[in-house]
Amino acid sequence: MKKFLFNRYDKETLKKKVLEDKRERRVISFYRYVKIEDPIEFRNRLYDTFDDLGILGRIYLANEGINAQFSIPIENYQALRSFVDTIPELKNIYFNDAVEDKKESFIKLAIKVRKKIVADGLDDTQFDPSDVGTHLSPLAFHQALEEEGVIVVDLRNNYESEVGHFENAILPDVGTFREELPLVEKLLEQDKDKKILLYCTGGIRCEKASAYLKYKGFEKVHQLQGGIINYAKAVTDHGLTSKFKGKNFVFDDRLGERVTEDVLTVCYSCGKPSDRHTNCANLGCHVLIVQCESCSETLLGCCSEECKEIVQLPEEIQKQLRQELRKQKKYPTHHLTRKMVGK
Template identity: 90%
Template sequence: MKKFLFNRYDKETLKKKVLEDKRERRVISFYRYVKITDPIAFRDVLYDSLEDLGVLGRIYLANEGINAQFSIPIGNYDALRKFVDFIPELKNIYFNDAVEDKKESFIKLAIKVRKKIVADGLDDSQFDPSNVGTHLSPLEFHQALEEDGVIVVDLRNNYESEVGHFENAILPDVGTFREELPLVEQILEKDKDKKILLYCTGGIRCEKASAYLKYKGFEKVHQLQGGIINYAKAVTDHGLKSKFKGKNFVFDDRLGERITDDVLTVCYTCGNPSDRHTNCANLGCHVLIVQCESCSEKLLGTCSEECKEIVSLPEETQKKLRQEQRKQQKYPTHHLTRKLVGK
């Protein structure tokens, strides 16, 4: 019988299946820049075996490599290691285990073939992406942070760094990695001879960024091996005080791992201290915001009174609004609401 190499269930069914599965799960991420000649065939091999192992999550493949974030039943962890090491392109790839495990972090397995495993906006033919910066272990990075004159750069988006970052780090105010590299180059223009420490969530963005900065003439580029995830585990294991403060934003349903008790930002709605990320419950908006539980309760999980008004409407009316919105992108959702409900 032929297996389906894609998900066949709706979201509610998937959530139910995950919650009914009593097995504990481990959240893992890994990446590697490596030549994959046929990503589509590679995808089919991965999907078939990973589904059998109970893997749920997102994996991106491209000719340049693999970028994976997923969860797996803990009992299948060793089997996953053996399977991955059997594949030449993935042999001995580093598993970055999450700081926190949440059962419903992922509800399905999706393996997608893309042009790039990270949207960086770079033309790789212009430089050598394999000529990366010096990798520092978490403990080496921890020590390097104390050196005089060192420059620390956060290579994540602004919505990630606002809830957690290393002390004294440069936090570029951008919403995408594509925008970030030119800005970082501009910010560091006069510091090409200084020691630069790069960090990101799990390390993948630092790989490409460090190679790009070296190509642009920066002499002392270093990067945190395994990113914030690896650092958080290492300082905990060694009883050290974390120099990363707050939460580490993650791209699954958790939206964050607590590293320290520091709260570095405020609720977008009321201005009180909060680092609770959530997406607006109005699917026609779905904007990512920081919002405290009190405001979320008052606004029914939405970002504004306008969106609260929308989610209070019958589901069929909401669907019509979203359809209308797709046709008329120039109009904000709340404008269409007034139009359709006669306000």
């Protein structure tokens, strides 16, 4: 019988399957910039075995490499290690184990072929992406943070850094990595001779960013190996006080791993301290916001009273609103509500 190399189930069925599976799971991420000659063939080979191992998550492949975030039944962890080590492009790849696990972090396996494994907006033909900065272990990075005159740069988006970041770090106010590199270059244009410490969630954005900054003339570029995920585990294992405060935003259903108890931001709805991320329940909006549980309950999981009004409409009307939104491309869905329901 031919095996399907893609998901065939709807969301509710997938959630049910995950919850019914009693096996304990572990969330893992890994990445590597490496030449992959045939990403489609590579994708199908991975999917076949990953599916057999019960892996659920997102893996992006491109000619430039692999970027993976997923969960796996702990009983299959060593089998995964053995399998990836048989693949030359992945041999000895570093597994970044999550600080916190949640059974339903992922509900399906998706392996996608893209032009790039991270959307950085760079022309890689202009510089050598393999000429990266100096990798620092979490403990070496921890010590370097105490050095006088070092510059620490957060290479994540603003919605990630607002809920957690290293003390005294530069936090670029941008919504995408594509926007970030030109801004960081501009912010540091007078500091090309200073020691620069870069960090991100798991390390992949630092790889490309450090190579880019070296190409632009920065002399002392260093990066946190394994990112915040690796740092949080290391300081816990060694009984150190974390210099990263708050939560580490992650791109799965958890939306965050708590590193320290510090709450660095407030609920967008009421202004009370909160670092709980959620997406607006109105699918025509679906904006990512920080919202406390109380406001989320009051607003039915929505970002505003307008969106709350929409989610209480019949599903068919909600679909019409979303279709109209896509046509206009410039109005939030709730701006169309009164027109379409006759209010």
